[in-house]
Amino acid sequence: MSHSARTIIVAGIGVLALAACTSNTPKADPSDAAKTQAVSAGKNDEPGKKVKIGFSAPAADHGWMGAITKATQAEAKKYSDVELVVAEGTNDVNLQISQVETFINQKVDAIVLLPFDGAALTAVATKAMEAGITVVNVDREFGSPAAARTTVLGDNYGMGVSAGGYVCSQLKDKKDSIVAEIAGIDSLPLTQDRSKGFKDALAGCGLKVNNRVAAEFTVESGEKAAANLLQAAPKIDAIWNHDDDQGVGVMAAIKNSNRKDFFLVGGAGSANVMRDIKAGTSLVKATVVYPSTQGADGVRLARLLLQKKALGDLVEVEVPRKVQLFAPVVTKDNVDQYLPTAFES
Structure with a gap:
């Protein structure tokens, strides 16, 4: 997930091949399809519809958690079409619920939420989804799949x-x-x-x-x-x-x-x-x-969802319901x- 999501255009190669057999249409050069895809590569990163994303996570009282918030903010700054509203990190479940309620009242387009307690934040996240706000769950899963459109997890x-x-x-x-x-x-x-x-x-x-x-x-x-x-x-x-x-x-x-x-x-x-x-x-x-990139990945996925884009390296035309990151040995x-x-x- 560290690579930029890119849009893939699937060429109608089968149709071209059929036309080549039944008409005088010149046979398609395989390199043409590659060129078409190369042209579209990176389009996901091009500026699109302006989106407002709320972000809430636990207090940065731990190196990993601090890195999560720092990377999330840095990622959002890369996009001119993203406005990131960051709530103060908290280990108080009730305060985090209140932060999400505030995001709902502000009518943000999406919420990237790393809950202090996934079960405890499930109800308010579901409320956000029901209000038409795209929720991206990060690291600690909610108790219901209805509480988020997409979940980004470590392993x-x-x-x-x-x-x-x-x-x-x-x-x-x-x-x-x-x-x-x-x-x-x-x-x-x-x-x-x-x-x-x-x-x-x-x-x-x-x-x-x-x-x-x-x-x-x-x-x-x-x-x-x-x-x-x-x-x-x-x-x-x-x-x-x-x-x-x-x-x-x-x-x-x-x-x-x-x-x-x-x-x-x-x-x-x-x-x-x-x-x-x-x-x-x-x-x-x-x-x-x-990985401490999960919040940053959450921002990227929220942006793609709101701009109705997909992951460029997948044939699937929708952002997956769950993305689980690898745990390599260093x-x-x-x-x-x-x-x-x-x-x-």
């Missing part, structure tokens, strides 16, 4: 699968390896999905999670959880930490322990972790990306590809 289960797959690739010849996991907030479905993906991937190579602790996506909680883990597990071969922001605390605890008997895989894909991976001087050997071999879009912890 939490896929993060776990990617992390587990990397651990397997490094420990494939060591079946007695001890694997540890530092999760995020255990009550959240996203944490549960990440842990399930990790467990399932490890099972594929005969490994399992031997030691597990949960943190709270903060530096302080990461340090405390990691300290408890290191004290409880005298032998560890690999650790997967779900979140690079809490990973700052995790690394502090590891430094204090003087332990170097394992490697670590991060989560979300922060720039500081990627720089450590590139330098090759850290115990962190990889991280798994959870290592020293490919880190330069991902650093430019990484967030700062």
Whole structure:
């Protein structure tokens, strides 16, 4: 989704071929169709109908969340036909509901909404849709498909699968390896999905999670959880930490322990972790990306929907109902590809 959406014109090649067989019409040069498509490429980015889009997200008290809002604002500024109205980030569900109510009263054309709690924001998002406002749901799904026209998601289960797959690739010849996991907030479905993906991937190579602790996506909680883990597990071969922001605390605890008997895989894909991976001087050997472009992608999709355009790289003439972004593993071999879009912890 990082590439610009473009309009595709499907040429009537079959009709041209039939005409060539039954008349004196010159046979179509295949390059002509390519030229036609090339001419139309990029038209989605050309200025169109002016659109007003409201944006609401949780408070930027976390590097990833801050990057979401920053990237969303930067993306909107690229388009002269987009007016972005940004509500102040909040972790108060009632206040976020009020923000959406305000957008409805302002009669915005679309709302890009990353809800603090998807279930709690479902009713007001549905109200916006019923008022004729296009809602694009970002990251945390609503409780009803009727609450949004399109949803942009990361892949939490896929993060776990990617992390587990990397651990397997490094420990494939060591079946007695001890694997540890530092999760995020255990009550959240996203944490549960990440842990399930990790467990399932490890099972594929005969490994399992031997030691597990949960943190709270903060530096302080990461340090405390990691300290408890290191004290409880005298032998560890690999650790997967779900979140690079809490990973700052995790690394502090590891430094204090003087332990170097394992490697670590991060989560979300922060720039500081990627720089450590590139330098090759850290115990962190990889991280798994959870894209911070989702709000920016939401703005692009809202604009396409309002201007009645489609995704240029698809044959389908409508914007999909759901777009799920990939969770790639970043290592020293490919880190330069991902650093430019990484967030700062």
